[in-house]
Amino acid sequence: MKKLMIITLIVSGILLITLVIGRINLSNKFHHQVKELFSQSKNIEGKTFTYSQLIGLPEPVQRYFKLVLKEGQPYISYARITHGGQFKTGLDKDWININGEQYATTEKPGFIWKGSTTMFTARDMYIKDKGRLVVSLFSIYTIVDGAGKTFDQGELLRWLGESVLYPTNLLPGDKLQWFAIDSRTAKLTFNYDGLSLFYIVSFNNAGEIIQLESKRYMDKENLETWVIKLADYKVLNQIIVPTAFEVLWRLKKGDFSYAKFFIKTVEYNVPKAF
Template sequence: MLITVIVITALLAAFIIGRVNLAVRFGKTVNRLFASAKPVSDKTFNYDQLTGLPKPVQRYFKHVLRNGQPYISYVSLLHDGQFKTGLDKDWTAIKGEQYFTVEKPGFIWKGTTSLFTARDMYIADKGRLIVSVLSLYNVVDAQGESFNQGELLRWLAEGVWFPTNLLPGDRLKWIAIDENTAKLTFSYNGMSLYYIVTFDGEGLITQMETKRYMEKGRLETWIGKMAGYKQINGVFVPTNIEAIWRLEKGDFCYAKFRVTKIVYDQPRMF
């Protein structure tokens, strides 16, 4: 009995220490992320910027931004929801926190479940995914060119939460397709990325589709679906997002997130 108690106590202590260490490392990474990008809030949005853009894109920005809206520099976000670790796995509850920079593209996300903690990031122009079991052991630490592409694509799609990031500029362009779709292109650090963006009748973005690396050397169709638009801190943003792989066997949704809080231009952790 004594040995059992000692073992359980040691495991509990290791778990607590592991969680504390992970939280400390995560905090340092968030600080490094925010320190890497300059503010862009001296720029403001005005309707003149929409001249020549595809019609659904013009409707979108007129709906989600107000004239004179300062550009958003930093974003802090909380969400809950469900997540799958594999296409054939069951759903598990997840809570997440995420931080973004704009002037220099970057983000870090931490998703926590009862069994594992995942950290997804694009920092210093590098993508990386780390998964830790019980906050103790890294069972995944993936990086490389395919993750650079995938994580930058994630940052770009999640610009729907800070839509001044989707305004046209030197790196970002919109190309007309039809009344309800347009192509978004983004060039950065030698990569040329795109999304086919679908808008509803009001001009709100409901879907973004692209080609993304599912694993090294394997490009597949990736789709993000957006819904539940609400005004948060003066910006109209979706609060429900689903992530889907469109494969030969069909569509496989692996993430359903619901935003619970967004804070703009306060570059610090919750």
């Protein structure tokens, strides 16, 4: 019995050490990727927003920018974000708690997100014009490592949609344009690195963006309707941003929500990890 207890303690100790080493290795890899992300993009704080940029834009889009930005607002170069919330690993799975941190660049499109649960750590990213999703069980075993054209499209689409958290990125330019639909809806298009993306953007009477709808690859072959719902706008760092996000697939058989995040912090132009 004593020998069995000793063996059990030794095995438990080895497992604990393995878990600790795995978490340290994953953390080091993540911080390296954050540095890589920030190194690829330039500081554009010298550029400022003026209301004259809104001339000719659809009316609800003008209302949005007049709400969230002030005259003279410097363009956001970098953003870092933390959030809590719930997540589903599959449409038929239960909700689990998740905490995340995310970093984004604007001059060159890019982001990296790490979401952590008690069981797994997920890293979603778009770095050097490539999308990737890596999921590690207990921070040790890689159980998903997705890359390729469908991930390039999906991750760039995520970066574009989450620009509501760094909204100078949604101002019109060479790659980004807005088109009128009606008094509460407009179409946003973004063309980059051979990808042509769009969102149908819905606004409320206050000018807040309350929904973004697009087509995203649900798997390697099928494009499905993908929706981001936004709510609970607050002033963070002198900019009004949504702090409640719900992400869902809108399928023929119904809506399937898989992420409900609430923003804890948003910081701008601090190009380093928390």
